[in-house]
Amino acid sequence: MNIQHYIEVFEEWYLSLKIVKANAGPANGTIAATLILLERLKEGYDLNFDAHVAPGGAQIRGASGTAVANILKRFEENRPFAKEGGRTNRGGQGDIKPLFKSLELLKLEELSDPRRNQVLTLFQQYLVDRVRDFHNRQKIKLVFDPKLSTWQILHNLLQAAKEEGKAGFVAQHLVGAKLQLRFPEIVISNESASTADRPTNRQGDFLVGNTIFHITVAPMQAVFEKCQDNLTQGMKVYLLVPDAKLAAARQMGEQFCSGQIAVESLESFLSQNIDEISIFSSKKLGANLANLVKIYNERVDKVEVDKSLMIELPANLVKENL
Structure with missing residues (x-):
């Protein structure tokens, strides 16, 4: 057989693998685990x-993040990828087993x-090419139309993120x-959004004063149970959801x-504060x-592997703030 x-x-x-919408491709953990497996097959x-x-x-x-990083480095790819190295990807084995059947045929x-x-x-x-x-x-695109309300601009941004699974x-x-932005004198915690999928001791997504903030785009019973726990601890609670989910929430x-x-x-929640900081002036809104x-973008860059979560400023907003 030829190469x-x-x-x-x-x-x-590879093309038979389940597509993760947020990745526009297979799960990062599956790719990471396969890189490790191929390395093992070289050894034996x-x-x-x-x-x-x-x-x-x-x-x-x-499987580990370090092991994956070392393999990627050999191919001159130094950007962080799959910090867990495929160790937490529950579907990884089901994805990889069919590869063995292909290898048997070869x-x-x-x-x-x-x-x-x-x-x-x-x-x-x-696989490294797929990592690249x-x-x-592309980053998520923000469309700035000064004729629209701040609420609508941010609603459109969240909709664009929803369409990309983000x-x-x-x-x-x-x-x-x-x-x-609102409280520059306070340290606002910054965690990877995927942390919410793992067991932690966090009371919520953010804590300011004695108020806990929970953010979810799909409010289910579990988040309300967390809110109940916060209340029993004497905390005040905010639950923030997309407008389309507000009535049900x-x-x-x-x-x-x-x-x-x-x-x-x-x-x-987002737009009212931006309008207030702008003193309800359209001239200050863009800035x-x-x-x-x-x-x-700075916060995403510090904690997220997936840099496509960053937001691209539109040219008219960049120009306005030169």
Whole structure:
């Protein structure tokens, strides 16, 4: 078989993977775990999948963020990617097992070690190229039309993020940026938005004074139970949701918390403050929107691997603030 055939078979496996909308491609953890697995196959070509699974069966042996970073570095890709190295990707094994069937068909065991490792390196190169695609995706675009209300401008931004599967991430970081802009003398915590998917000791997304802020684009029972816990601890609570979810969230808030929490739309919470900082002057609005985006991008850049979560300032807003 020629090299092109090997690549085509590997690509067929890759294209069969489930697409994560926010990535516009497979899960980062699956790519990371496969890079590790290919490295293991270079060291010992064993197509028994169980031989590559760590005790407990939850992850690929040797999977770590550092291990993935070292592989990427060999291919001159130094940007951070998959900090967990595929260790927390629950679907990773189901994605990777079919690759072994493809490898069995290729009969790479019949090749000399150097020749086989050359093919495995080409497979890694293919994945590294996909990592570069991930990093090079376009940022979310903010459209600034001075004729629109601030509420509508931010609503349109959140809708654009929703269409790309990034609404939850963007909402959290916009609120963090808004709080930082409004209260520059206070340290506003900055966590990766994916932290919300893992068990932590955090009481909510942000704490200012004795008020907890929860941000969600899909208000479900679990967030109201967290609000109840906050109330029992003597905290005041804000729950911020998209405007389209506001009526239902307020009903659930009344059901679970009997009027003790403030349920507001993200659009109103963000836009009213920007308008106030601008002293309700359209001349100052552009500068303050630009400042909000600048702070947002700085916060995203510090904690998120996916830089496509950053917001691109439109030319007319950049020009206005030169």
